[in-house]
Amino acid sequence: MNWRIGQMQAQHEACLAIVEDIEARSRHIADRPSAVEITLMLARLTGILRIHLALEDEILYPALRNAADPRIAEMAERFWQEAGGLADAFLDFVDRWKRADALLTDPEGFRIESARVFKALADRIDHEHAEIYPMAERLRAARAG
Template identity: 35%
Template sequence: MAMQLTRETLVDEHAELTAVIGALVEQAAQRPLPASAVAPLRWRLSRLLLAHLAKEDRLLHPLLQRGDDPVAAALSRRFEEEMGGLADAFKAYMHDWNGQQIADDPDGFQTATRGLAAVLADRIRREETQLYRHIPGATPPAEVDAGALRA
């Protein structure tokens, strides 16, 4: 059974990603840094983000790029091209900040986590306000409250 792609599903996934990265930012700010809370949040974020990106790659971008709307197709291609940088930044974050590096440099980890949160917040805001409105049958975009991630 094929999954139907809806704006609401993607926005719900963004809300979950926002909650997890927000919790990670909060944990990264604590001293002593609670490693037992940080590790599961990082891996949950990784699973959620990779699943979401795969859905966009397999369903959203092909839908918009093969559709009749040239504006949607061009916008989708631009977002798809930008995704490489975000994916690389996320992979580097996960690689560079393993348990030992986090323990050795909690302030650096906090800074890196806040930076990642800001990048994700910007991407979420732009997808929800610019890209997702082109999904066939999409409802108008609601206001995106991703600013809390920049704390």
């Protein structure tokens, strides 16, 4: 089974690059064009994350949660549950800030909330790269071998 780990890792890198751009641009939200640019980046980030979460929800996590090794199944279940909370928090964040007017009205509020949400996203990515993806690769290799 192809679990598309490489594709998911590439999506993570794309997300982190967009986050970096948003953080840089949000330091100076001075006018409507700069605010609109940030909203477009948020939309792009949301699109990548929706595809990424679909891959995880449909392919990766079901396979890990059904692993014969209970440690793998339990860890996958925990990570999957946590991911749902982060996805909800991210979508709430995007819903609040998807309009340029919101960014222009409260740029500092956006910076504060985006720092919190983006840190949680980066932490999640770090966990997946350090724990979930290596575990998935080991399980895939064991099934193939």
